[in-house]
Amino acid sequence: MEIFKYMETYDYEQMVICQDKQSGLKAIICIHDTTLGPALGGTRMWTYDSEDAAIEDALRLARGMTYKNAAAGLNLGGGKTVIIGDPKKDKNEEMFRAFGRYIQGLNGRYITAEDVGTTVEDMDLIYQETPFVTGVSPAFGSSGNPSPVTAYGVYRGMKAAAMEAFGTDSLEGKVIAVQGVGHVAYTLCKHLHEEGASLIVTDINKEAVQRAVEDFGAKAVDIDDIYSVDCDIFAPCALGAIINDDTISKIKAKVIAGAANNQLKETRHGDALHEMGIVYAPDYVINAGGVINVADELNGYNRERAIKKVETIYDNIASVIEISKRDNIPTYLAADRLAEERIERMRKSRSQFLLNERHILSSRTR
Numbered sequence: 193m194e195i196f197k198y199m200e201t202y203d204y205e206q207m208v209i210c211q212d213k214q215s216g217l218k219a220i221i222c223i224h225d226t227t228l229g230p231a232l233g234g235t236r237m238w239t240y241d242s243e244d245a246a247i248e249d250a251l252r253l254a255r256g257m258t259y260k261n262a263a264a265g266l267n268l269g270g271g272k273t274v275i276i277g278d279p280k281k282d283k284n285e286e287m288f289r290a291f292g293r294y295i296q297g298l299n300g301r302y303i304t305a306e307d308v309g310t311t312v313e314d315m316d317l318i319y320q321e322t323p324f325v326t327g328v329s330p331a332f333g334s335s336g337n338p339s340p341v342t343a344y345g346v347y348r349g350m351k352a353a354a355m356e357a358f359g360t361d362s363l364e365g366k367v368i369a370v371q372g373v374g375h376v377a378y379t380l381c382k383h384l385h386e387e388g389a390s391l392i393v394t395d396i397n398k399e400a401v402q403r404a405v406e407d408f409g410a411k412a413v414d415i416d417d418i419y420s421v422d423c424d425i426f427a428p429c430a431l432g433a434i435i436n437d438d439t440i441s442k443i444k445a446k447v448i449a450g451a452a453n454n455q456l457k458e459t460r461h462g463d464a465l466h467e468m469g470i471v472y473a474p475d476y477v478i479n480a481g482g483v484i485n486v487a488d489e490l491n492g493y494n495r496e497r498a499i500k501k502v503e504t505i506y507d508n509i510a511s512v513i514e515i516s517k518r519d520n521i522p523t524y525l526a527a528d529r530l531a532e533e534r535i536e537r538m539r540k541s542r543s544q545f546l547l548n549e550r551h552i553l554s555s556r557t558r
């Protein structure tokens with residue numbers, strides 16, 4: 193992969209390759225843009241097919257965080273880490289402590305949290321080495337696992353998208369196909385079940401499927417069948433790039449609203465959804481609940497305040513749909529414009545000079 197060319201194309205700031213032989217740590221920290229503030233984004237641990245695949249994932253996810261944090265109204269930039277390894281077999285205490293020291297070395301330019309393959313326990317280990325980590329145990333005064341809050345935000349955003357497609361935001365009686373029933377989707381299914389929706393689920397993890405079948409009366413289908421099932425709403429809650437050339441024509445849902453990051457393989461797939469009349473709730477707008485929740489830790493965590501902000505995801509999805517209709521553009525593009533315009537406005541307003549303690553002139557003003 194031509195890393196500098198890619199970074200230049202999308203204007204990335206920094207990539208840090210971290211290696212620790214003793215613990216087996218192989219991590220890529222990627223900082224996309226810090227115009228709005230320090231880059232906040234989770235750490236994913238995954239078995240990648242190649243180093244290039246891991247680097248590309250880190251880059252794509254970091255950029256997604258810039259847009260997510262901007263669209264959510266947070267004063268935070270975008271970054272992400274991927275750790276190459278199997279989260280079931282390759283983790284150890286030294287690995288997360290070593291990773292914590294790398295984060296500390298960035299001196300606050302990057303703040304981490306959970307993502308696929310990492311847990312609150314891992315964040316607690318990182319916290320031994322650096323304060324620049326969120327989603328740490330409530331015992332430390334932090335917010336803990338962000339997944340249930342992400343799920344609540346997705347639920348709220350799904351209702352806003354349903355309002356557009358069905359003229360009501362009630363999900364009672366709706367058939368909802370959920371891809372992946374991991375941390376976020378399990379709680380999402382709980383909300384949907386409680387509202388009276390019927391669930392169809394799939395997962396590569398058979399136990400996760402069984403749990404959803406038992407707890408919510410969900411119907412289980414094979415991995416590849418989830419796209420083509422008869423349903424009202426499709427909720428991708430596993431990994432990215434699942435809306436692609438192979439899957440898009442199979443989708444029967446009128447709404448796509450789920451937690452997974454980077455759902456569109458390419459932007460042209462978002463254009464296609466628009467042409468097909470499918471209401472697509474842009475991934476980084478609808479799944480911002482987790483980051484809104486962990487970001488609240490930076491002000492001294494207050495759950496009530498965090499949840500109130502997460503509820504605005506309903507309005508954010510509604511605004512994106514409004515812009516999409518007004519300008520006849522796909523929803524992903526409407527969301528991108530909202531985020532980019534905010535970053536641009538802040539970039540300009542920051543150009544006003546402000547003397548601070550570290551400035552070369554500061555000694556003259558003491």
Ligand SMILES: NC(=O)C1=CN([C@@H]2O[C@H](COP(=O)(O)OP(=O)(O)OC[C@H]3O[C@@H](n4cnc5c(N)ncnc54)[C@H](O)[C@@H]3O)[C@@H](O)[C@H]2O)C=CC1
Pocket residue numbers: 306307308309338339340342371372373374375376377394395396397400415429430431432451452453479480482483
């Ligand atoms: N945890 C959080 O707070 C947030 C998560 N997200 C995104 O939401 C998605 C889900 O996150 P989590 O629930 O935390 O992860 P998770 O790892 O707990 O759940 C993902 C589930 O998807 C399953 N899966 C993987 N590949 C699959 C496939 N090809 N078909 C069907 N199932 C498959 C896994 O077995 C797992 O059960 C990820 O894309 C993540 O980046 C986004 C924002 C916040």
Ligand SMILES: CC(C)CC(=O)C(=O)O
Pocket residue numbers: 232233234235260305306307327338342453479480482483486
């Ligand atoms: C705290 C995490 C949930 C943030 C993140 O990495 C994400 O939203 O994808």
